[in-house]
Amino acid sequence: MISQGQLFQYAQNQALAAVFLKAQSPAPANTYLGLSMTAIGALDEHEVSMAGVTINEYPSGSGYARQLYNPTSPTNASPSQVWNTNVITWGPFTSGPGTCFWALCCDAVTGPSAHTIAAFLLGTSRTPAAGDSITGAAGTGVAGVGFIFQI
Amino acid sequence: MSSELLEIFRYSHDVGFGEAARGEALDDDMAELDMPPGTDVQVIAHDDESGWPLVQWADKTGNTRITTIDPDVFDRDFIKVEE
16 A cells, blocks of 8 residues: 555556666656545555546536646755645645545646656645635655655 | 637536535635636546536636536536637
8 A cells, every 4th residue: 555655556657767767768748746635545556647546536517626736846965855845736626626635746737647656645634615726735855744755 | 738729618607516506505615716707718628438528617716727617507607719
């Protein structure tokens, strides 16, 4: 099972292939943060796409959509880090979509075929009602602030 | 995706998008995050499963947001902005 700030299998494979010069990295493109209703401890790091059985993304028929992650460039440090540069807000929801526990980074704005990249455990679970929005803070590079990832 | 090629639509309801969905006024925090009347949006894609349009817009703080819109609501409350 996956833990906070961990890469999914797809991203682990992509990273190793790139740094050991076995394959060229994908071209620069947007990445997105979706919201998952999967309980803590039940998200499988072997998922390679948003179609995975343990992903449980919010339904789009609620005003929900994945949001731009727009991370910083990796810091020149060890461990190297990236984090979101802006506040990230989902909604407004037009109906209650359920309770979310995770933000999941993936490589497409919509669709189950989007590759899963990383998982971020939310500080507190959220259960928005119709009209509500969910906000995640902008990162600062400090642990616990925003959606920060390090490797 | 080139934003120059995307048509602009304006949210034309008389209350915010979230407020209209709830059917009553939102508290101050949620009202600040709502899509207010007069907001310009661009349709950047359609949801792969539902077919609903995904619109991109900027909220009151200037942050870029993406929201799915019920097609019936979109046709009723979002008016194309003529160039």
